[in-house]
Amino acid sequence: MILGKLSEAKAYRGIHPRLDQVIDRLNDGFLSTVGPETMALEGDALYVTRFTYETLPLSETFFEVHKRYLDVHLMVQGEERVDLASPEGLILFEQRGDFYAYRGEAEQSLVLRPGSFLVVFPEDAHRIKIQVNGPETVSKVVFKVLVYE
Secondary structure, eight states: OEEEEGGGGGGGTTSOHHHHHHHHTOSHHHHTTOOSSOEESBTBTEEEEEEEEEOBOGGGOOEEEOSSEEEEEEEEESOEEEEEEOGGGSEEEEEETTEEEEEOOOSEEEEEOTTEEEEEOTTOEEEEEEOSSSOOEEEEEEEEEEOOO
16 A cells, blocks of 8 residues: 655655556646546556545445555545455455455554555555545545456
8 A cells, every 4th residue: 555645755656667657647748637437447457447436434334355466546635435355354345347345344544635545555455435524525536457367
């Protein structure tokens, strides 16, 4: 997991070539072109979508894991709590393609705010959409980066 500020994103170059492509796009010019329809940047290997939703009470959320992709979450508007855990300590309740849904307890929590980004790797179970101070509409850009073929 990486939690960073947009102004510091270039420090993470070199981890993976596709992550470098994401870092190059973390600017207002590119981000303003991202809408609710998935935009392929390198076919299924790299794509991006803007999500707008209401944050939820903790009891209505769950952890997710992707075993082939890492996610880059960039908060545009609003704030949400994100919980993190190791999948080994969680209970799997649904699986579709590369999406695995789990229930269980968080090991760490953070608040994602505008100007910050979060990178979650395949080994990072992440629970998103959690209310910070009650329900709030958030807008977030999420990049999906294939790291394991």
